[in-house]
Amino acid sequence: MNTNPENFETLRKALAIKRHEVPPPGYFNNLSSNIAARIERGECELTFWERLHSSFTLRPAFAYAFAIAAFGTFTASVLHSGKPTAAQALHQEGLATALGPAAAPADFAADNDNPFSAPLHVPNWLGNTNPGAPPQVLPSLFAPQSHAVTVSYEYGN
Amino acid sequence: MHTKDQLEKPTAPPPLPELPEAAEGEETSDLILVRRSQDQDMGAYDQLVRRYQERIYATVYHMTSNHEDANDLVQETFVKAYRALKSFKGDSSFYTWIYRIAVNKTINFLKQRKNRIHLSLDDVDFNAENDPDLVALVSEKTPRRDLNLSELQEKLNSAMLKLSEHHRMVVTLHDIQGLSHEEIGAIMDCNVGTVRSRLFYARQQLQAHLADYLK
Numbered sequence: 153m154n155t156n157p158e159n160f161e162t163l164r165k166a167l168a169i170k171r172h173e174v175p176p177p178g179y180f181n182n183l184s185s186n187i188a189a190r191i192e193r194g195e196c197e198l199t200f201w202e203r204l205h206s207s208f209t210l211r212p213a214f215a216y217a218f219a220i221a222a223f224g225t226f227t228a229s230v231l232h233s234g235k236p237t238a239a240q241a242l243h244q245e246g247l248a249t250a251l252g253p254a255a256a257p258a259d260f261a262a263d264n265d266n267p268f269s270a271p272l273h274v275p276n277w278l279g280n281t282n283p284g285a286p287p288q289v290l291p292s293l294f295a296p297q298s299h300a301v302t303v304s305y306e307y308g309n
Numbered sequence: 310m311h312t313k314d315q316l317e318k319p320t321a322p323p324p325l326p327e328l329p330e331a332a333e334g335e336e337t338s339d340l341i342l343v344r345r346s347q348d349q350d351m352g353a354y355d356q357l358v359r360r361y362q363e364r365i366y367a368t369v370y371h372m373t374s375n376h377e378d379a380n381d382l383v384q385e386t387f388v389k390a391y392r393a394l395k396s397f398k399g400d401s402s403f404y405t406w407i408y409r410i411a412v413n414k415t416i417n418f419l420k421q422r423k424n425r426i427h428l429s430l431d432d433v434d435f436n437a438e439n440d441p442d443l444v445a446l447v448s449e450k451t452p453r454r455d456l457n458l459s460e461l462q463e464k465l466n467s468a469m470l471k472l473s474e475h476h477r478m479v480v481t482l483h484d485i486q487g488l489s490h491e492e493i494g495a496i497m498d499c500n501v502g503t504v505r506s507r508l509f510y511a512r513q514q515l516q517a518h519l520a521d522y523l524k
Contacts, residue, residue: 166446168442170465173370173371173433175380183380183383184358187387190388
């Protein structure tokens with residue numbers, strides 16, 4: 153075989169054999185009826201996701217547009233989630249103005265309808281990791297009614 | 310990097326009698342059959358299947374080198390095409406569209422089946438013995454002149470399977486089926502330069518894989 157990379161004549165001749173490969177006799181006579189049978193059996197029903205995938209496969213531009221739209225939606229939702237809505241902002245601003253800056257948090261915490269006003273349950277054993285918080289008084293290991301009994305020893309007994 | 314001449318020189322397509330380039334009349338007729346198929350006319354779709362089944366089968370078979378796999382993939386291609394027929398707007402020819410479905414389906418199948426290769430080759434028809442290219446090839450006084458057609462077929466298919474899916478597809482569509490670079494570009498959704506480049510490297514690799522048998 154000529155190994156010159158620019159001369160593929162021998163390779164072209166060898167590839168000719170591929171054009172002579174034929175399926176078993178009569179294969180093509182039955183193929184279309186097999187396909188029709190599969191279609192009639194209901195193998196032609198597409199789910200939403202299959203239709204979407206089919207669109208992506210056949211039209212790459214649609215896939216790109218879908219990806220851009222999904223990314224845009226995600227980005228917008230991330231940006232939007234960090235900001236309070238206009239109604240929330242007005243409500244909080246109104247409360248702060250009416251009650252004063254110091255009263256606002258207390259009033260907000262006393263609102264029983266607000267699910268966020270209830271203090272979080274923190275188990276005692278968890279401790280507090282906030283260095284600025286006042287020291288936490290932990291329960292004594294000894295019962296409060298216990299009292300100490302004085303004893304005396306004399307040397308030599 | 311290869312110059313444009315280097316890439317173009319070896320890519321002259323062989324003149325094949327079964328060039329699948331759709332004639333104008335055939336394309337018009339395709340559109341009519343497609344419209345009728347879109348209206349649930351199974352007879353019209355059956356005609357479309359019969360018109361393209363041999364070309365689609367050949368493409369898939371040359372990619373898989375396995376008759377059973379090719380049979381499954383061809384059937385799935387036509388079933389899927391029927392499902393998606395409503396979305397066919399006629400922007401491209403039906404022939405390009407159905408080829409695209411077959412190509413994508415086959416490449417996806419081969420990627421999933423990676424490293425699980427099993428040859429199940431079709432028979433070579435009796436005309437092969439009279440093919441001037443093959444006669445010249447087998448009768449050449451080479452170190453492996455005892456190589457017969459069935460051996461050559463097996464070696465060639467094994468060498469084809471060593472190519473990447475995209476390189477194998479370009480060789481199949483161009484060197485075996487005789488499609489033009491432009492048609493292959495439309496089917497594989499890439500530009501003509503990419504097609505030429507893939508074809509060049511695929512041929513180089515095939516030549517290297519077959520060097521021991523066809524010196």
